[in-house]
Amino acid sequence: MSTPVYLDNAATTPLDSRVLEAMLPHLGGRRGNASSLHASGAAALDAVEEARASVAAFMGAEPGEIFFTSGGTEADNIAVLGLAAASPENQHLVVSRIEHPAVRQAAEHLGRIGYEVSWIGVNEEGRVDPEEFAAALRPDTALAAVMWANNEVGTVQPVEELAVICEQRGVPLHVDAVQAAGRIRIDLGSVPIATLAISGHKLYGPQGVGALYVRRGVEVRPTVFGGGQEQGLRSGTHNVAGIAGLGEAARLAAEELDVRVAHEEALRDRILDGVCSIPGVRLNGHARERLSNNAHLYVEGVEAEGLVLLCDAIGFEIGSGSACASGGHKASSVLLAMGFDEQEAFSVVRVTVGKDTSEQEIDGFVEAFATAVARLRELSPLYAG
Numbered sequence: 001m002s003t004p005v006y007l008d009n010a011a012t013t014p015l016d017s018r019v020l021e022a023m024l025p026h027l028g029g030r031r032g033n034a035s036s037l038h039a040s041g042a043a044a045l046d047a048v049e050e051a052r053a054s055v056a057a058f059m060g061a062e063p064g065e066i067f068f069t070s071g072g073t074e075a076d077n078i079a080v081l082g083l084a085a086a087s088p089e090n091q092h093l094v095v096s097r098i099e100h101p102a103v104r105q106a107a108e109h110l111g112r113i114g115y116e117v118s119w120i121g122v123n124e125e126g127r128v129d130p131e132e133f134a135a136a137l138r139p140d141t142a143l144a145a146v147m148w149a150n151n152e153v154g155t156v157q158p159v160e161e162l163a164v165i166c167e168q169r170g171v172p173l174h175v176d177a178v179q180a181a182g183r184i185r186i187d188l189g190s191v192p193i194a195t196l197a198i199s200g201h202k203l204y205g206p207q208g209v210g211a212l213y214v215r216r217g218v219e220v221r222p223t224v225f226g227g228g229q230e231q232g233l234r235s236g237t238h239n240v241a242g243i244a245g246l247g248e249a250a251r252l253a254a255e256e257l258d259v260r261v262a263h264e265e266a267l268r269d270r271i272l273d274g275v276c277s278i279p280g281v282r283l284n285g286h287a288r289e290r291l292s293n294n295a296h297l298y299v300e301g302v303e304a305e306g307l308v309l310l311c312d313a314i315g316f317e318i319g320s321g322s323a324c325a326s327g328g329h330k331a332s333s334v335l336l337a338m339g340f341d342e343q344e345a346f347s348v349v350r351v352t353v354g355k356d357t358s359e360q361e362i363d364g365f366v367e368a369f370a371t372a373v374a375r376l377r378e379l380s381p382l383y384a385g
Contacts, residue, residue: 004312005361008319009293010151010179010352015245016204022248023206026241034238035227044240051247055211058250059177059196060187067212067230068243072178072199075212076102078234079174079195082220083143084110090142093117096128096157097337100176102197103145104333115142124339125286126155134165141171143194148180152334152350153285154294156184160191167192172218178202178210182253183261183292194218198250200242204355205249209242260355264292267353267362271295274366278373284338284348295351298340302376304349310372316365319350 006014026047032040034048049063056063069075080103084093095107097119111117118136122128128146137144144166149156159175166173172194177186181198188196194215201207214220214233226235253260272295275281280300299307304320311318331345340348353362 002315005316005357005365007351007353007357007361007365008317009354009357010154010202010291010350011319012201012207013204013354014356015206016249016252018252019205019245019248023241023245026244031240034240035229044238047240047244047247048238051243051250054247054251055198058186058254059181059198059213060189061213062216064231065188065213065216067214067233068238068246069197069210069212069234070208070236070239071201071210072100072176072197073102073210074234075197075199075210076100076174076176077106078212078223079197079214079220080106080143080145081110081223082233083172083174083195083218084115085221085223086219087142090140091115092138092141094120094133094136094141094144094171096120096122096133096146098122098126098128098150098152098155098334099145099147100151100178103147103174103176107145120146122155122337125289126150126153126284126334126338127286127289128157128162130158130161130165133162134169137166137169137171141169143172143174145174145176147176147178148184148186148196149177149291150285150334151179152332153296153338154179154291154350154352155285156180156289156291159193163192166194179291182257183264185257188213188215195220200246200249203246203249203253206242206245209239209246211246256355261292263355264353264357267357267359268293268295270359270362271351271353271366274363275369278370281373284335293353295353296348297351298344298348299373300347301380302373303346303380305346306376307349307372310376311365311368314368314372316368319352320348 032044034044052063052066056066148159174195175193177196178199182203196213199210222233284296308320331342335345
């Protein structure tokens with residue numbers, strides 16, 4: 001059986017062979033704990049600090065502003081819960097309705113224990129209105145949270161503008177940049193974001209490692225306690241191999257970003273030119289302000305799950321909705337916020353290309369997609385076209 005064509009890079013990216021090479025010295029043999037004083041410990045600590053410098057350079061930050069975590073979810077949780085805990089006198093949050101569950105559910109938790117949450121909607125393209133956002137900020141707002149780019153539909157938010165608004169109002173802004181990092185150049189030296197989360201496995205790095213940026217002078221209280229690693233903000237033995245991998249992935253992403261984005265945009269547009277000629281298929285999200293690799297599609301009269309499984313059987317792996325949530329057959333809160341009804345929300349798929357995807361693979365996918373849609377529509381009671 002031939003290897004399927006992987007078009008679900010928003011869920012996770014393949015591990016770059018160069019990243020694996022950077023990890024290997026810390027996976028076998030005589031590995032050390034970065035908190036130990038002996039030579040093996042010092043070597044592990046050197047690897048951690050080298051990675052910290054790479055991640056900082058990748059986002060225009062200082063090494064001391066980078067804190068390693070187990071991934072994007074933990075980084076988001078630490079930021080939201082830690083910023084709130086740092087200003088207990090302020091009991092109000094401003095959060096967009098399209099946030100990843102790692103942010104949304106952390107805010108919902110705070111709502112259950114007494115905080116008031118102002119949920120900011122989006123337009124039909126999935127974009128936050130800066131004026132509505134600004135109007136929601138109050139003197140007692142502990143934090144605001146808006147993701148840089150949506151993990152489902154791929155719409156990019158006006159984060160630079162929102163960050164300036166927050167700075168002017170004295171409100172720390174948390175940004176989930178898990179999908180944006182590596183596709184949008186981030187310069188935290190010029191954008192006044194308070195905290196920002198990234199994840200290794202969206203950058204062709206390893207799963208199970210991420211980083212949280214905390215701007216110097218911003219207070220974030222710890223939510224995990226123990227050995228005091230990461231300046232006490234995130235205790236726990238360092239995942240040295242994972243951190244080394246994240247550092248190399250960040251270095252490569254910074255070096256290759258322009259080439260990767262141009263390649264992905266060309267393939268994404270090739271997909272859209274092909275599939276949007278099928279009646280009843282349309283692009284979701286903003287037509288221009290969107291991630292370079294993301295084609296999020298509504299397919300009239302077809303249930304997403306069936307389309308994903310049939311494409312998989314044909315040899316193409318795509319996603320339905322977000323791969324970051326499991327359990328329960330619920331309509332996407334992102335799509336509902338954009339004005340989809342529940343039936344429409346179950347008829348969407350997400351096709352996300354990567355840096356190693358080829359034109360030939362995309363041409364094969366477009367043909368297979370058209371075949372799969374036609375076959376499912378013949379069987380679907382939802383489609384009368």
